[in-house]
Amino acid sequence: MARARPAAKKAPAPVGITAFAPGKVILLGEHAVVYGHPALAAPLTWGVTARAAPAKRVGLGLPPTLTGKGRKLLQAAFARAAGASGNPPVRVTLESDLPVSVGLGSSAAVAVATARALLHAAGRPTRVRDVLDVALEMEREFHATPSGLDHTCSAYGELIRFQRKPTAARGTVRVVSSARPLKLLIAVVGDRSPTRETVSALRQRIDRWPSRYRRVMEDIGKLADEGAEAIARGDLETLGDAMNVNHGLLGALGLSSPRIDALVHLLRSMGALGAKLTGAGGDGGAVIALFRDPERAMAQPALARAKIRCFESQIAGPRAL
Ligand code: MEV
Numbered sequence: 117m118a119r120a121r122p123a124a125k126k127a128p129a130p131v132g133i134t135a136f137a138p139g140k141v142i143l144l145g146e147h148a149v150v151y152g153h154p155a156l157a158a159p160l161t162w163g164v165t166a167r168a169a170p171a172k173r174v175g176l177g178l179p180p181t182l183t184g185k186g187r188k189l190l191q192a193a194f195a196r197a198a199g200a201s202g203n204p205p206v207r208v209t210l211e212s213d214l215p216v217s218v219g220l221g222s223s224a225a226v227a228v229a230t231a232r233a234l235l236h237a238a239g240r241p242t243r244v245r246d247v248l249d250v251a252l253e254m255e256r257e258f259h260a261t262p263s264g265l266d267h268t269c270s271a272y273g274e275l276i277r278f279q280r281k282p283t284a285a286r287g288t289v290r291v292v293s294s295a296r297p298l299k300l301l302i303a304v305v306g307d308r309s310p311t312r313e314t315v316s317a318l319r320q321r322i323d324r325w326p327s328r329y330r331r332v333m334e335d336i337g338k339l340a341d342e343g344a345e346a347i348a349r350g351d352l353e354t355l356g357d358a359m360n361v362n363h364g365l366l367g368a369l370g371l372s373s374p375r376i377d378a379l380v381h382l383l384r385s386m387g388a389l390g391a392k393l394t395g396a397g398g399d400g401g402a403v404i405a406l407f408r409d410p411e412r413a414m415a416q417p418a419l420a421r422a423k424i425r426c427f428e429s430q431i432a433g434p435r436a437l
Contacts, residue, residue: 132167133169133233134165134166135230135232136229137166137225137227137228138162139214139270140159140221141221141395141404142155142157142395145336145340145362147318147333147371147396148332148336149263149280152282154340155277155337156344158431160220160302164210164226172205173203174203175207176190193253193257197227197230198234200250200253201231202240208234210226210230215402218306218308219308221266223255223266224266224270227254227255227267228251248268248271251271252264259311259312263280263287265287275291275432292432293433295350296434297432298352298406299408299429299431300405300428300430301413301414301426302404305393305403307400308399308401318369318371332365339358342354346358372393373398373400376401382424383413384405385418386419387407389408391404410428414428
């Protein structure tokens, strides 16, 4: 008589998985990075925490306040990540301390934190490259044709030089170390159109006037490399100038707006070594400014008078103990 085989036991999902992923700022090279040029991006201390608790089947717990398109998009992105990580039986919830939809990498942080939590729950490896593969699934749902810069920066958690040739599956990454503390003031301009719309409108202009736009993109890529060299030497003035020129080129590509420009000029008038939009830009988003002492800059009354929401972040370099 055949002996009954014991039912295969499913490994129980570990209890109380918590995974954090930071938001990001793009120091130099946004948009051009989509077309294969290098860019520099750095993590913020703020980000997204994903929590996974055992459940009957995989699922995402969303607050009832998140409705409409945003809810559907997040659910669709989560379904892709869940499938890519083997649908572990957990319910994932998300918590963020990042301003949303202003170009500070909230969707990439959601993708990386969720990927880490799901992979961990599935008992799969959670090396950076495993996390990147799953997070990319979510980023594709959010942004259609992401360069990969945002979620790669979030997964590395360090200032990186990133480049991905348009036909390559993955980007190349180099961690850039800074000889001096690199501190930014980050100022929020406000709501903006979704990244996928800004990227797609730019693509239409590129398709119409390819050689003109390609020239500008190439220059932006060069600025990213010059910026990386300046950071390695501790030459903040050269980095600041690269940021200023990069902002001008983004304006030339139609990616800035009067609100963004006004804030960039205010920050320069306050002594910033460089200031530019960060992320997709368009009609709003956020601006970054390089100051030797951003805490002192934040205390200047001009920002409070203009009711600007801002914060300071050290993105690389030696830290005071
Ligand atoms: C968005 O944070 C950065 C862009 O360069 C788009 C991308 O890299 O996928 C505008």
